[in-house]
Amino acid sequence: MNDALRDLYREVILDHSRRPRNFGAMDAANRQSDGFNPLCGDRLRLFLLVEDGAVRQASFVGDGCAISTASASLLTEAMHGRPEDEALQLVERFRSMVSGESEPDEEALGKLTVFAGVRDYPTRVKCATLAWHTLRAAIKRSQETVKTE
Amino acid sequence: MISAPAYDLEKVRADFPILSEEVRGQPIAYLDNAASSQKPRSVLDAVDHVYETGYANIHRGVHVLSERATEHYERSRRRMAKFIGAQSADEVIFLRGTTEGLNLVASSLGRYALREGDEVLLTGMEHHSNIVPWQMVAELTGAKVVAAPVTDRGELDMDAFAALVNDRTRIVSVVHVSNALGTVNPVDEIARLARERGAYLVLDGAQAAPHLTLDVQELGCDFYCLSGHKMYGPSGIGLLWGKKRLLEAIPPYQGGGEMIRTVSFERTTYAEPPAKFEAGTPNIAGPVGLAAAADYLEALGIPEVAGHEARVREYAESRLSEIPGLRVVGTAREKAAVVSFVVDGVHPHDLGTVLDQEGVAVRTGHHCTQPLMARFGVPATARASFGLYNTEAEVDRLAAGLRTALEVFRP
Numbered sequence: 001m002n003d004a005l006r007d008l009y010r011e012v013i014l015d016h017s018r019r020p021r022n023f024g025a026m027d028a029a030n031r032q033s034d035g036f037n038p039l040c041g042d043r044l045r046l047f048l049l050v051e052d053g054a055v056r057q058a059s060f061v062g063d064g065c066a067i068s069t070a071s072a073s074l075l076t077e078a079m080h081g082r083p084e085d086e087a088l089q090l091v092e093r094f095r096s097m098v099s100g101e102s103e104p105d106e107e108a109l110g111k112l113t114v115f116a117g118v119r120d121y122p123t124r125v126k127c128a129t130l131a132w133h134t135l136r137a138a139i140k141r142s143q144e145t146v147k148t149e
Numbered sequence: 150m151i152s153a154p155a156y157d158l159e160k161v162r163a164d165f166p167i168l169s170e171e172v173r174g175q176p177i178a179y180l181d182n183a184a185s186s187q188k189p190r191s192v193l194d195a196v197d198h199v200y201e202t203g204y205a206n207i208h209r210g211v212h213v214l215s216e217r218a219t220e221h222y223e224r225s226r227r228r229m230a231k232f233i234g235a236q237s238a239d240e241v242i243f244l245r246g247t248t249e250g251l252n253l254v255a256s257s258l259g260r261y262a263l264r265e266g267d268e269v270l271l272t273g274m275e276h277h278s279n280i281v282p283w284q285m286v287a288e289l290t291g292a293k294v295v296a297a298p299v300t301d302r303g304e305l306d307m308d309a310f311a312a313l314v315n316d317r318t319r320i321v322s323v324v325h326v327s328n329a330l331g332t333v334n335p336v337d338e339i340a341r342l343a344r345e346r347g348a349y350l351v352l353d354g355a356q357a358a359p360h361l362t363l364d365v366q367e368l369g370c371d372f373y374c375l376s377g378h379k380m381y382g383p384s385g386i387g388l389l390w391g392k393k394r395l396l397e398a399i400p401p402y403q404g405g406g407e408m409i410r411t412v413s414f415e416r417t418t419y420a421e422p423p424a425k426f427e428a429g430t431p432n433i434a435g436p437v438g439l440a441a442a443a444d445y446l447e448a449l450g451i452p453e454v455a456g457h458e459a460r461v462r463e464y465a466e467s468r469l470s471e472i473p474g475l476r477v478v479g480t481a482r483e484k485a486a487v488v489s490f491v492v493d494g495v496h497p498h499d500l501g502t503v504l505d506q507e508g509v510a511v512r513t514g515h516h517c518t519q520p521l522m523a524r525f526g527v528p529a530t531a532r533a534s535f536g537l538y539n540t541e542a543e544v545d546r547l548a549a550g551l552r553t554a555l556e557v558f559r560p
Contacts, residue, residue: 014558018560041514065497067499124498
């Protein structure tokens, strides 16, 4: 693997793509949203348990590439206990980082900065953001399937 | 015995300027020809020649440049009529490509032929551009769109197909060569079945044109569409061939200049085909490039090209079969130069990114054939598609890139 690939497929991303965390449907969920990337056929369903304005638990099911699977997996970890408005801010910070509009902000994004390498792969930005667009829809209670295009 | 001259691959490659482009320090291995092919110098020069020596708007101009441009354009029409075996150049309509051709046929033939309860028979391996236009006209006319199933090998299930052709079938529209799998469909048999029931036959020839010698009369179809950019011609130019009496009978597709005879607010009359279907200023230089591509292909010999591509494809299938966990999707007995595949535990999109790093261009995704992907139970495949300039060494780079991907993604 060359350096450019290693920047994209960081070890954390590979690990989460092979063993996604919080993978599975959630019976207790009170928010749910579907995401679809028509470009590559990736689909995911995100489940949230939201109480008192904060996400208590998050999980997902779906089928996708390493980037989109790892992104969904790390998203579910980042959501635990996160107030809804903060979660929405994180969506925007993440999107802005992977599309190259802002520098990776370690303080705000923590572990999620492993996705910074995606900015060098414009065709893969949508893979990284699919779960995040879906999260925004789930929080805003949108019923429609979210598309990345 | 005199043997046929060997296929001169080095000389062919030297005709394509882009093949000397380097990507990340290595020459590009372009294995995405089913999406679009690269252009030989002769095509590029032919297009330039129009702009440099004889460009103006065509038809109706009294000045010399308009006459020259019209001659370029109409000569290209005659050339392409010969390329596809049409009886007359008037049966050749220039348009943007296969998608526009299929939309034209669906809209005009559909409005002409379809009534409530009629059926349009497609197959499960159609490109979205041979599905959606029929759904649109079916909604307008009350007709029904039916799709014949595909077997596990990726061939058309001909027994099921034959059973689906019935008295309600008014139009049969089928892909000649599948873009996603490479399957070459038995169009002779399909034409016979359609003819028996008096159904019109439309063929999507986008993938056939660069690989097969075409004779639209022999094929027994009523309409045939192809795209220039997939047969080494420019993008944005393609053609629709239709039988003359049908082109006369069906209504126009777009209204505008060139397609009329007389216009008044009370009543407008239409021009004869092909002008009837060429509203507006067309792509003027495009047909000249397309004709140059036809010249190029025929000079090499389409059977020789197909023979070379078959050797490269078979080599690819054998190299790829050595890769653990790789499964080829689509193993039809009659196949053009496409190898579609999936690899256990690695998503096609990730394969594509790793291969790109190695300077190997393949396509990953659903290839605009979502129903076919659903049939095979995969969200997407990776697809290597070969052209007349591809080499076995490029296949070796593909195989090496796939092994790199396995190292990265397999735990």
